[in-house]
Amino acid sequence: MDGAETLASPEDLALVERLRAGDETAFMMLVERHQASMLRVARMYVSSRAVAEEVVQEAWLGILQGLDRFQGRSSLRTWMYRILVNIAKTRGQREGRSVPFSSLAGDDAQQPPVADTWFQGPEGEWQGGWSSLPADWGGLPESRLLAGETLRVIGEAIAELPPMQAEVIRLRDVLGWSSEEVRNALELSETNQRVLLHRARSRVRRALDEYLEKRTG
Amino acid sequence: MSGERQLTCREVVEIVTDYLEGAMTSMERARFEEHLSACDGCANYLRQMRETIRLTGMLEEDQIPQEQKRELLMAFRGWRRD
Ligand SMILES: [Zn+2]
Numbered sequence: 631m632d633g634a635e636t637l638a639s640p641e642d643l644a645l646v647e648r649l650r651a652g653d654e655t656a657f658m659m660l661v662e663r664h665q666a667s668m669l670r671v672a673r674m675y676v677s678s679r680a681v682a683e684e685v686v687q688e689a690w691l692g693i694l695q696g697l698d699r700f701q702g703r704s705s706l707r708t709w710m711y712r713i714l715v716n717i718a719k720t721r722g723q724r725e726g727r728s729v730p731f732s733s734l735a736g737d738d739a740q741q742p743p744v745a746d747t748w749f750q751g752p753e754g755e756w757q758g759g760w761s762s763l764p765a766d767w768g769g770l771p772e773s774r775l776l777a778g779e780t781l782r783v784i785g786e787a788i789a790e791l792p793p794m795q796a797e798v799i800r801l802r803d804v805l806g807w808s809s810e811e812v813r814n815a816l817e818l819s820e821t822n823q824r825v826l827l828h829r830a831r832s833r834v835r836r837a838l839d840e841y842l843e844k845r846t847g
Numbered sequence: 848m849s850g851e852r853q854l855t856c857r858e859v860v861e862i863v864t865d866y867l868e869g870a871m872t873s874m875e876r877a878r879f880e881e882h883l884s885a886c887d888g889c890a891n892y893l894r895q896m897r898e899t900i901r902l903t904g905m906l907e908e909d910q911i912p913q914e915q916k917r918e919l920l921m922a923f924r925g926w927r928r929d
Contacts, residue, residue, distance in 0.1 A: 652923075652927040654920065654923060654924075657919075657920070657923045658916065658919075658920060661911070661916060661919050662911070662916075663908075665911045665915065665916075665919075666908045666909040666910075666911055667908065683915070687918070687919070687922070690919055690922060691922060691926065694922075694923065694926040695926070743860045743861065743863075744857075744860050744892075749856065749857045756855070756856075757855070758855030758856060758857040758858065759855060759856045759857075759888075760856045760886075760888035760889075763887060763888040763891060764888055764891040764892045764895055765891065765895075766891050766894070767891075767894065767895055767898050768894060775898070775902060776902070776905060780902065781902065781905055781906055784899075784902060784903055784906060785906055788903075788906075799903065803900050803903040803904055804903060804904065804906045804908070805908070806904070809868065824864060824865065824868055824870060827864055827868070828863075828864035828865075831864060831896060831899055831900065831903075832860070832864075832896075834899050834903060835895055835896055835899040838895075838898075838899055838902070839895065
């Protein structure tokens with residue numbers, strides 16, 4: 631694991647205090663914030679949605695029982711996800727389910743960031759240069775970009791990604807985690823985290839471009 | 848000139864995340880920015896990536912079923928009593 635890690639924030643520590651004191655509102659806030667994502671992460675390691683739900687339930691109990699031992703040497707959510715991933719992996723192993731990293735992560739061969747046809751081949755004037763330029767989205771009205779349908783296109787593109795790519799982009803770009811938190815929570819190397827994020831963002835950009843092109847064209 | 852071969856646009860799209868993540872050396876960054884300053888296509892591409900990140904940030908998390916929330920609240924009450 632990486633040496634230097636971000637410590638728990640003052641908000642984290644305050645939240646932990648409220649939880650230790652039995653504050654139900656604080657607990658439900660934490661549940662609202664993390665449950666959906668925890669379920670998806672658990673689902674990567676176990677055989678079904680139902681088992682993932684059990685794993686998450688067990689993780690919450692582990693988190694509560696561990697609260698007294700939480701010393702703030704990582705962010706609260708990183709610490710929570712480590713408990714979750716541990717339980718999920720153990721459960722997956724017990725199910726005899728071994729998931730190769732490559733099937734969670736996908737690979738470049740299946741999805742280049744930009745289709746080959748966008749670039750000039752060896753016969754072109756500038757090999758590897760654009761054959762037609764990417765569109766300037768700056769000209770599109772904000773209302774169009776923020777329309778429900780545009781967001782739906784993004785959501786669908788993410789849902790179709792290999793699971794680890796989908797989770798990295800959700801944690802980073804939807805939920806606003808730092809790269810270090812994501813790395814530590816999902817047990818990824820710095821390079822792997824960045825490669826997964828790159829593939830995911832590239833794919834979402836591509837889906838957006840195809841959608842926006844079609845509608846403007 | 849830096850003496851190094853110039854980046855192609857195809858290479859730029861492969862390293863755009865390294866650039867946005869601050870994972871380049873200052874030499875690599877200079878080479879990347881040099882390409883961008885002379886290439887409208889890649890400048891547009893970088894803006895598209897930034898816009899993609901911004902729009903992705905507008906998504907909302909899935910809703911969780913009431914029943915799951917109730918179960919967890921019960922678990923929390925049980926934990927507190929122990
Ligand atoms: Zn270029």
